[in-house]
Amino acid sequence: MTSIFTATELSKRFGGVQAVVEASLSLRQGVVSGLLGPNGAGKSTLVDLLSGQQRSDSGEIVLDGRRLTSQPAYHFARLGVARTFQTSRLTNNLTVSQALQGVACSSRHVSAWGYILGARRTRKLYGDVKRDVISALQAVDLHKAARNYVRDLGWEQQRRLEIARALAMDCRVLLLDEPTAGMHAGSLPGFSALIRSIADRGVAVLLIEHNVAFMRATADELYAMDAGQMLLNGRVADVLSDSRVVSSYLGTARQ
Amino acid sequence: MTLDIVALAGIYGMYACGLTLVFGVLEVLNLAHAATFAFCTLLAMYLTTTQAWPLWQAALITVLAGAVVAIAIDRIAFWPLRRRGAVTAWGKHIGPLLSSLALATILLGVDQVAFGLDPRHFPDRVLPTATLHLGSGAIPLVSAVSTALFVVLVIALTAALRKTRWGLEVRAVAEQSTTAALFGVNGERRFIETMAVSGALAALAGLAYGLTFNIASPDTSSQLDVKGFALVVLGGLGSVPGSLVGATVIAAIEVSGAKWLPHGTEQLLVFGVLFLLLVVRPQGIFGTKIAAGAR
Amino acid sequence: MLSFLGVNDPVLLGMAVAAVSALSFFAVFGAGQFNVSQPGFVAVGAYSVGLTTTNHMPIFVGVLIGLAISLPLAAFLVLVTQRLSGVYLAIATLAFVELVQEIIILTPALKGPLGIYGIPLALSPTSAWLIVVAVCLVFAQLMRSRIGLAMVLLREDVIVARGAGVNDRRLKVFTACLSATLASAAGAMTALSTSYISPDEFSFALLIAIMTAVIVGGSERYWGAVIGAVIMTDLPELTRAASDYRPFMTGGILLVAILLAPEGIAGVVLRGRPRLARRLNVSPGITLAKALRRQRV
Numbered sequence: 001m002t003s004i005f006t007a008t009e010l011s012k013r014f015g016g017v018q019a020v021v022e023a024s025l026s027l028r029q030g031v032v033s034g035l036l037g038p039n040g041a042g043k044s045t046l047v048d049l050l051s052g053q054q055r056s057d058s059g060e061i062v063l064d065g066r067r068l069t070s071q072p073a074y075h076f077a078r079l080g081v082a083r084t085f086q087t088s089r090l091t092n093n094l095t096v097s098q099a100l101q102g103v104a105c106s107s108r109h110v111s112a113w114g115y116i117l118g119a120r121r122t123r124k125l126y127g128d129v130k131r132d133v134i135s136a137l138q139a140v141d142l143h144k145a146a147r148n149y150v151r152d153l154g155w156e157q158q159r160r161l162e163i164a165r166a167l168a169m170d171c172r173v174l175l176l177d178e179p180t181a182g183m184h185a186g187s188l189p190g191f192s193a194l195i196r197s198i199a200d201r202g203v204a205v206l207l208i209e210h211n212v213a214f215m216r217a218t219a220d221e222l223y224a225m226d227a228g229q230m231l232l233n234g235r236v237a238d239v240l241s242d243s244r245v246v247s248s249y250l251g252t253a254r255q
Numbered sequence: 256m257t258l259d260i261v262a263l264a265g266i267y268g269m270y271a272c273g274l275t276l277v278f279g280v281l282e283v284l285n286l287a288h289a290a291t292f293a294f295c296t297l298l299a300m301y302l303t304t305t306q307a308w309p310l311w312q313a314a315l316i317t318v319l320a321g322a323v324v325a326i327a328i329d330r331i332a333f334w335p336l337r338r339r340g341a342v343t344a345w346g347k348h349i350g351p352l353l354s355s356l357a358l359a360t361i362l363l364g365v366d367q368v369a370f371g372l373d374p375r376h377f378p379d380r381v382l383p384t385a386t387l388h389l390g391s392g393a394i395p396l397v398s399a400v401s402t403a404l405f406v407v408l409v410i411a412l413t414a415a416l417r418k419t420r421w422g423l424e425v426r427a428v429a430e431q432s433t434t435a436a437l438f439g440v441n442g443e444r445r446f447i448e449t450m451a452v453s454g455a456l457a458a459l460a461g462l463a464y465g466l467t468f469n470i471a472s473p474d475t476s477s478q479l480d481v482k483g484f485a486l487v488v489l490g491g492l493g494s495v496p497g498s499l500v501g502a503t504v505i506a507a508i509e510v511s512g513a514k515w516l517p518h519g520t521e522q523l524l525v526f527g528v529l530f531l532l533l534v535v536r537p538q539g540i541f542g543t544k545i546a547a548g549a550r
Numbered sequence: 551m552l553s554f555l556g557v558n559d560p561v562l563l564g565m566a567v568a569a570v571s572a573l574s575f576f577a578v579f580g581a582g583q584f585n586v587s588q589p590g591f592v593a594v595g596a597y598s599v600g601l602t603t604t605n606h607m608p609i610f611v612g613v614l615i616g617l618a619i620s621l622p623l624a625a626f627l628v629l630v631t632q633r634l635s636g637v638y639l640a641i642a643t644l645a646f647v648e649l650v651q652e653i654i655i656l657t658p659a660l661k662g663p664l665g666i667y668g669i670p671l672a673l674s675p676t677s678a679w680l681i682v683v684a685v686c687l688v689f690a691q692l693m694r695s696r697i698g699l700a701m702v703l704l705r706e707d708v709i710v711a712r713g714a715g716v717n718d719r720r721l722k723v724f725t726a727c728l729s730a731t732l733a734s735a736a737g738a739m740t741a742l743s744t745s746y747i748s749p750d751e752f753s754f755a756l757l758i759a760i761m762t763a764v765i766v767g768g769s770e771r772y773w774g775a776v777i778g779a780v781i782m783t784d785l786p787e788l789t790r791a792a793s794d795y796r797p798f799m800t801g802g803i804l805l806v807a808i809l810l811a812p813e814g815i816a817g818v819v820l821r822g823r824p825r826l827a828r829r830l831n832v833s834p835g836i837t838l839a840k841a842l843r844r845q846r847v
Contacts, residue, residue, distance in 0.1 A: 074712050090706075101699055105696040105700070106696060106700045108715075111696070
């Protein structure tokens with residue numbers, strides 16, 4: 001499997017803080033790549049860079065041969081890079097279906113004037129969007145809540161909505177920023193299966209997680225990060241047992 | 256000319272100080288501040304003419320009234336939204352702004368009903384005529400006193416906010432009232448006190464304005480509405496020392512503009528400066544809260 | 551019956567103008583932009599028509615000139631203030647409104663504070679309301695299309711909107727230009743229905759009236775703006791006798807709206823009656839509910 005999404009030597013500095021230092025990774029279709037690292041390691045900033053929400057100070061981002069570096073965020077989105085947010089960014093006053101329709105239409109950039117003028121081909125496109133939204137909802141088991149307002153959803157439903165949003169975009173790359181935060185243990189296996197099924201559809205997935213067991217069950221390979229730098233990457237078991245990763249998480253053992 | 260600027264800066268300064276204080280602590284742009292200002296001026300005029308009160312008595316009551324009105328504005332327009340954690344599509348700053356606008360309109364109605372539509376004045380016996388002669392210029396005593404008072408208030412307020420426990424609590428509540436509550440700070444009390452101070456400042460500004468220009472009507476507030484924003488944005492929304500700077504600069508622009516430019520152009524200049532300022536440096540000189548601003 | 555509600559020709563005209571003005575504010579507010587520059591553009595539209603018609607030029611020339619000035623000006627305004635939001639954007643656009651007012655007052659060619667007299671009364675209530683209906687039709691389609699959905703996303707959360715592929719800068723420019731076009735049209739309508747315009751009309755007070763209409767009527771739907779405009783214009787007529795108390799009424803209604811029903815009349819309708827809401831809460835093409843039922847979910 002060739003890698004479709006490659007980031008090379010990304011860096012980001014905020015004032016006096018170097019949040020990300022020459023980090024590189026590459027994501028492949030159908031593969032769930034995990035990203036591990038203690039709080040403050042720069043993982044969320046890296047996701048911001050990978051999704052275009054922040055512009056990298058240096059380095060390159062390439063998707064399917066297209067250079068995405070220094071493009072605005074909406075460009076990333078239209079080419080199929082989707083992300084979830086650690087602190088749920090919600091569209092509280094919309095219903096679930098409104099939110100997803102909005103996302104689906106905007107990411108496909110379907111013609112607005114075509115719709116207004118009633119062009120048949122455009123109307124059909126909007127119909128396709130409808131269908132994609134429904135299947136996205138079904139995939140995360142939220143179709144029964146389609147008419148609820150987003151602010152009325154429970155915490156777990158909101159996390160699943162984040163995923164549905166990405167699916168509604170028909171994404172090629174999915175960046176998941178701690179998607180299981182706050183979920184109760186019983187839902188985790190189902191969630192793991194959901195992420196795996198997304199990858200099986202051909203999406204390149206990046207999974208940031210603190211829950212090591214979840215990571216083991218879901219990820220095919222692992223990256224480890226600390227203090228803004230990419231430490232290593234490789235097979236899940238190998239990375240988890242590497243001494244540098246252990247010490248960055250747990251600190252060095254006192255003798 | 257410098258003394259004219261000084262005189263005007265005193266009036267503008269007290270007004271701006273009250274407005275910026277509310278923005279800094281309650282995170283709200285109080286659109287009823289101008290209405291409070293106008294109400295107080297009219298009240299003082301009414302008390303000295305129709306009720307024939309002596310000036311000092313009217314002034315005292317007016318300042319108290321200003322504080323009371325401001326507290327009422329908080330309780331009616333801001334507190335219900337604070338309590339609810341007003342979550343609307345507009346964000347939490349717009350709701351109180353709009354409700355203060357509603358109260359401003361209502362206050363305008365009160366002005367019209369209580370004081371009539373015609374312009375009012377202070378009676379002659381009440382108007383201080385003394386002027387202070389400094390160097391080659393002269394400044395009415397009223398203006399000198401009010402500007403001096405303003406400077407003293409700014410220094411006192413800034414010192415209070417930085418050095419006293421009360422000030423510390425106010426600043427804590429301004430940053431994050433829920434956390435402050437965890438430390439035993441009575442947020443509501445501090446908010447009420449802040450509003451009272453801002454109302455008193457509006458009243459003082461109104462008194463100074465009335466005694467200097469000797470004319471006021473329910474319309475008066477509309478003059479200061481948008482100009483007030485220029486005053487506070489320049490120094491930085493939320494910064495008390497900033498209000499001194501903002502008031503002085505705007506007063507300088509107005510006075511020198513009126514002197515050297517064709518009549519009326521100085522108003523254009525003030526709004527032009529406000530616009531440019533927001534484009535280039537929205538946080539003003541001592542800007543503290545950029546939360547609602549530049550991204 | 552209409553005359554019972556205090557409605558006659560001038561009032562109908564006033565309502566139509568108010569509706570178009572309210573819709574111009576909705577165009578930006580519905581996208582979450584606190585861009586309150588509308589009175590300035592109403593002034594541009596009114597003065598363009600006023601000056602051309604009092605100088606023996608046809609009406610449409612005035613309208614076109616108004617648009618030709620408003621559109622680039624609106625785009626410029628948005629681009630220059632693009633980093634501002636919320637309170638700061640409001641103040642900046644208010645400064646713009648004041649600037650427009652001052653420029654009109656100070657420019658002799660624009661007849662200054664005295665205003666322009668003798669504009670032909672060329673607008674009938676019927677044509678005025680036809681304009682309102684036409685604008686509503688445009689909004690109906692627009693809000694269901696990608697642009698309308700993007701506006702709603704932008705209103706809710708900029709980051710989510712960008713992450714969904716919305717070019718927020720372009721959308722801001724678009725909504726601002728739409729708003730300015732409608733405001734300019736409202737200005738033209740004002741000039742043609744009252745035959746006299748002066749700089750005082752295009753002030754902060756006009757803005758308050760526009761905002762009140764949109765908020766009371768409901769800021770989440772375009773038809774809320776129309777409802778709000780009709781009600782707020784009719785109110786002074788209904789309560790002729792108590793004209794002294796008008797500020798209490800307008801202020802009071804706005805206050806009640808903000809405190810008790812910030813989503814406005816439209817919001818109350820949508821939330822309070824789910825079945826009615828589903829019917830009015832139109833989504834692209836067939837409603838999602840029907841589609842779900844068809845799929846037997």
